[in-house]
Amino acid sequence: MDSYVNKKLLAVGISVGQCVLALHAYAVDIHSFDVSAPKRMAIGSEPLALSRVQELSVAQFVDVPRSEPLVWSVYLQQHAPQWLPYADVLSHWAGTASINPQLVVALLEANGQQISASSSTLRPLWGALPEQALGSELDAQTAEPAENAISEIIAEQLLTLASYFYLYDEQPEARAATSSAASWALWQSFAQAELNADQHLRAVVEAYQRLFPKAFSTRLAPMTVQAAATPPPDLLQWPWRQGYYWKANGAHANSGSGYPLSSVDVSYDWPRWGGRTYSVTAAHSGQVQVYSRCNLRITHPSGWQTNYYHMEDIEVSSGDWVDINTRIGTYANDRNTALCQGGSSTGPHLHFSLLYNGRYQSLQGVNLGPYVVNVGNYSYDDNCRRYWLYHQDEQRSYCAWDWLYNSGPKQ
Incomplete structure (x- = not known):
C-alpha cells in the first residue's frame, strides 16, 4: 500500500432493511476497500x-x-x-x-x-x-x-x-x-x-x-488461534530473493486502517504502473493456499502464516509445499492484475501480512531475518522515532523506505 494520494470516499446507500455500505478507496494503497x-x-x-x-x-x-x-x-x-x-x-x-x-x-x-x-x-x-x-x-x-x-x-x-x-x-x-x-x-x-x-x-x-x-462437534479439539507473542526468531525472512535489497513502507492493518498492524508493503524500487517488477519468494516453508490469481497464503506447520497480495504469474498451486526462499511469482506491474478482484492501489508492490492459524497478528517484535519490527503507533506510521526495523547483527535501526538486505532467516 502506498501513501501518496488523497483519500476518496464512495458511499453506496441502500434503503432501510438493506445493506448500507461505505466503499473507500484509500490513499495509502488501497489494496482493498477500507x-x-x-x-x-x-x-x-x-x-x-x-x-x-x-x-x-x-x-x-x-x-x-x-x-x-x-x-x-x-x-x-x-x-x-x-x-x-x-x-x-x-x-x-x-x-x-x-x-x-x-x-x-x-x-x-x-x-x-x-x-x-x-x-x-x-x-x-x-x-x-x-x-x-x-x-x-x-x-x-x-x-x-x-x-x-x-x-x-x-x-x-x-x-x-x-x-x-x-x-x-x-x-x-x-x-x-x-x-x-x-x-x-x-x-x-x-x-x-x-x-x-x-x-x-x-x-x-x-x-x-x-x-x-x-x-x-465437541469431540474435536478446538484449534488454537491465540498465538505466542511472536514467531520463532529464525522462522521468517523477507519475501524476496536472498542477497537482494528492497524497500518497505510503514506497518499497517491488513485493510489499511485499524489494528493489528499485521502488514507491510515492499517493492524493489516502487515504480509506476507498467514498470519492471521482481520475484516474490516464500518468507518461510509451508503449504500453499491460492485464493485468487493475485492472492495466496503459505502456512507453516507451527500455525504461523504469511499472505502475499498484488501478485501475478503465481507459480504455485493450492496444496503445494514450498521451502523458504522459493520463488512463488512476481508482484504485478499492471493495476488490473494487482487488483484482480477490485480495490485501488497507486503502484506496483507486494502487500505482505502475518497471521497465526487464520488470525492477523501484529508485526511488533517479529524477526524478518535479523530485522526486528517496531510497528509504530498507527497504520502507515513511517516516522522513524516510532516505526523502525532494528538490525540485531549490525545493532542499528533502519527506517521506512531505507534499503533492506535479505540475508535469509536469522541465524
Whole structure:
C-alpha cells in the first residue's frame, strides 16, 4: 500500500432493511476497500445478550488452515450454482479478510436459503442487492457492470465483518456483552445495516450448525488461534530473493486502517504502473493456499502464516509445499492484475501480512531475518522515532523506505 494520494470516499446507500455500505478507496494503497468502522462504538441502550448457542468461536470465524479446504467452484456448483460466476470473488475476499468459508456459506444460507433452496436470485451475505446490481444495465453511480457492483458489495461486507472482529478487543462494552468476538462482529455488521441483528445472528448460527455440524462437534479439539507473542526468531525472512535489497513502507492493518498492524508493503524500487517488477519468494516453508490469481497464503506447520497480495504469474498451486526462499511469482506491474478482484492501489508492490492459524497478528517484535519490527503507533506510521526495523547483527535501526538486505532467516 502506498501513501501518496488523497483519500476518496464512495458511499453506496441502500434503503432501510438493506445493506448500507461505505466503499473507500484509500490513499495509502488501497489494496482493498477500507472499512470506516468507528474506533469506539457503543452497543446501545440495550445490552447485547447472546445465548451460548449464538456464541461462535474464533476458529469458526477465521480462515483456519485445514487439510481439505473448501473449494468454492466445486461447492457452489453442487449447492448454489447461481453463485458460481462469483466463486473467485468469494474465494478472494474471504481469503483477504481471512474469514472462514463455512461462515460465508452460512451467511448466504441465512439470507434467503441460497444454499438449501438455490434459485436464480442473488442476495449478498446480509440484506439485499441494490436495484442496479439486479439488472443488466451499467450501475448508474459507478458506471461499472452490474457484476462489479455485486463483487464490491461482497468485498465490503466481508471486510466490514473482519473490521468489527478485530475491533472487539478494544471495546469494553463488547467484552461485557459477550465473550465471542465472532458473534459480536456479526451482530454489529447486521446492526450497521439497520437489520434485526438478534434475528439475523440466530439465523446464521443455525445455518452454520445445520450445514457444517462437524465444526460444532465437541469431540474435536478446538484449534488454537491465540498465538505466542511472536514467531520463532529464525522462522521468517523477507519475501524476496536472498542477497537482494528492497524497500518497505510503514506497518499497517491488513485493510489499511485499524489494528493489528499485521502488514507491510515492499517493492524493489516502487515504480509506476507498467514498470519492471521482481520475484516474490516464500518468507518461510509451508503449504500453499491460492485464493485468487493475485492472492495466496503459505502456512507453516507451527500455525504461523504469511499472505502475499498484488501478485501475478503465481507459480504455485493450492496444496503445494514450498521451502523458504522459493520463488512463488512476481508482484504485478499492471493495476488490473494487482487488483484482480477490485480495490485501488497507486503502484506496483507486494502487500505482505502475518497471521497465526487464520488470525492477523501484529508485526511488533517479529524477526524478518535479523530485522526486528517496531510497528509504530498507527497504520502507515513511517516516522522513524516510532516505526523502525532494528538490525540485531549490525545493532542499528533502519527506517521506512531505507534499503533492506535479505540475508535469509536469522541465524
